[in-house]
Amino acid sequence: MENCLRQNLIKEINGYYEADTTKLSEREMEFPASGYYDKGQWERERAMLLRFPVMVGHSSSLKKPGDMFTRDEVGIPVIVSRQENGSLKAFQNICRHRGARLCNTKSGAKKTFVCPYHSWTFKNDGSLLKIPREEGFPNTNKADHALVELPVEERHGFIWVVHTPGATIDVAAFLGPLDEELASYALKDYVLERDVVLEEDMNWKFVLDGFLEVYHISYLHFESIGPYIYGKYSPFDAFAKHSRLVGIRKSFDRYRETGGDPENFLEKVAVNYQLFPNTILVWQGDHFESWTAYPGDKPEHCRVRVQSMTTARMAEEDFTARWDKNWKILIDTVVAEDWGISKTVQAGAQHVKDDKVIFGRNELGLQHFHTEINKETAVKAKTRGPARALEALIE
Ligand code: FES
Numbered sequence: 001m002e003n004c005l006r007q008n009l010i011k012e013i014n015g016y017y018e019a020d021t022t023k024l025s026e027r028e029m030e031f032p033a034s035g036y037y038d039k040g041q042w043e044r045e046r047a048m049l050l051r052f053p054v055m056v057g058h059s060s061s062l063k064k065p066g067d068m069f070t071r072d073e074v075g076i077p078v079i080v081s082r083q084e085n086g087s088l089k090a091f092q093n094i095c096r097h098r099g100a101r102l103c104n105t106k107s108g109a110k111k112t113f114v115c116p117y118h119s120w121t122f123k124n125d126g127s128l129l130k131i132p133r134e135e136g137f138p139n140t141n142k143a144d145h146a147l148v149e150l151p152v153e154e155r156h157g158f159i160w161v162v163h164t165p166g167a168t169i170d171v172a173a174f175l176g177p178l179d180e181e182l183a184s185y186a187l188k189d190y191v192l193e194r195d196v197v198l199e200e201d202m203n204w205k206f207v208l209d210g211f212l213e214v215y216h217i218s219y220l221h222f223e224s225i226g227p228y229i230y231g232k233y234s235p236f237d238a239f240a241k242h243s244r245l246v247g248i249r250k251s252f253d254r255y256r257e258t259g260g261d262p263e264n265f266l267e268k269v270a271v272n273y274q275l276f277p278n279t280i281l282v283w284q285g286d287h288f289e290s291w292t293a294y295p296g297d298k299p300e301h302c303r304v305r306v307q308s309m310t311t312a313r314m315a316e317e318d319f320t321a322r323w324d325k326n327w328k329i330l331i332d333t334v335v336a337e338d339w340g341i342s343k344t345v346q347a348g349a350q351h352v353k354d355d356k357v358i359f360g361r362n363e364l365g366l367q368h369f370h371t372e373i374n375k376e377t378a379v380k381a382k383t384r385g386p387a388r389a390l391e392a393l394i395e
């Protein structure tokens with residue numbers, strides 16, 4: 001984060017301290033609670049995910065040529081493979097013979113992929129190498145039966161895939177102004193410290209909801225992180241479909257009293273970057289976490305890839321106990337508290353009066369995220385109070 005942005009944020013936060021308030025939007029917004037259970041909406045959101053670059057993993061998990069992993073969370077089976085020249089390729093994990101799943105390995109090193117059904121063999125560049133009993137296929141040109149490629153790009157240490165063959169991918173353009181901001185953290189030098197996929201019985205959007213307002217921190221988390229992080233004083237900025245929300249640690253009190261040196265600003269805050277459509281990237285003061293949520297097998301089910309990234313030095317063995325402790329706090333707080341309460345929302349969603357939930361003026365991140373999701377799935381939200389376009393808040 002550049003120094004001038006740190007200075008501006010310090011000034012903004014000092015203003016909130018003095019006024020005892022936070023960034024507020026013009027008015028509350030009403031959203032349909034059915035967005036959390038409606039099957040048609042769930043299908044539109046699944047289709048939407050195929051149109052955007054989705055963060056599928058971390059570059060450091062594919063170090064050497066031949067390193068590969070498979071992914072299924074979007075609903076299309078995918079292989080991502082490191083090539084001889086160091087670049088990446090992504091393919092549909094679907095055999096070009098009769099469509100069987102080609103590779104069942106979650107991650108490993110493979111120069112070829114052999115289909116378990118009839119042993120058609122593909123090189124890890126996607127080309128079809130061998131058809132056993134080739135006399136059965138005199139009119140099948142191998143060159144026309146390579147694996148179907150998906151657009152893939154590495155940026156900021158992450159691997160992004162657009163799950164639509166033939167689509168273009170330009171992550172920098174997609175991130176817009178956040179691209180430069182993320183570059184300032186030198187994320188590409190971080191290494192993957194932990195990587196898990198969790199399955200939960202709740203809509204995927206709840207995962208992002210939990211990171212898009214600090215309002216609940218003093219109440220829901222009053223015993224866990226509430227004593228350490230403010231549930232107010234939270235700068236929020238939208239960048240096209242993405243956003244940045246800054247959470248303030250209570251150690252900011254002393255920091256500001258002693259002059260608030262911008263150099264140390266990032267130790268006093270947590271920064272939640274919402275990367276549309278389905279990732280939250282969190283700066284935690286000394287490392288990053290990412291939460292990428294996917295619609296699951298039905299509207300009330302989701303899968304979540306949680307990664308934690310640290311510097312190479314901090315990934316060494318003597319830090320293991322620290323990360324174990326850190327991970328436990330993280331999972332205990334988010335899974336037990338945030339997702340615990342979200343499941344109660346899920347359970348009652350069909351009975352919410354008039355199908356309306358309210359996102360307050362102090363829940364700007366939710367207003368923005370759900371507005372963008374609904375724009376992409378053609379759902380209209382209602383506003384409360386004087387109308388002024390939310391777009392006015394979006395740079
Ligand atoms: S389906 Fe893969 S070899 Fe037949």
Ligand SMILES: [Fe+2]
Nearest residue numbers: 210216221338
């Ligand atoms: Fe929370």
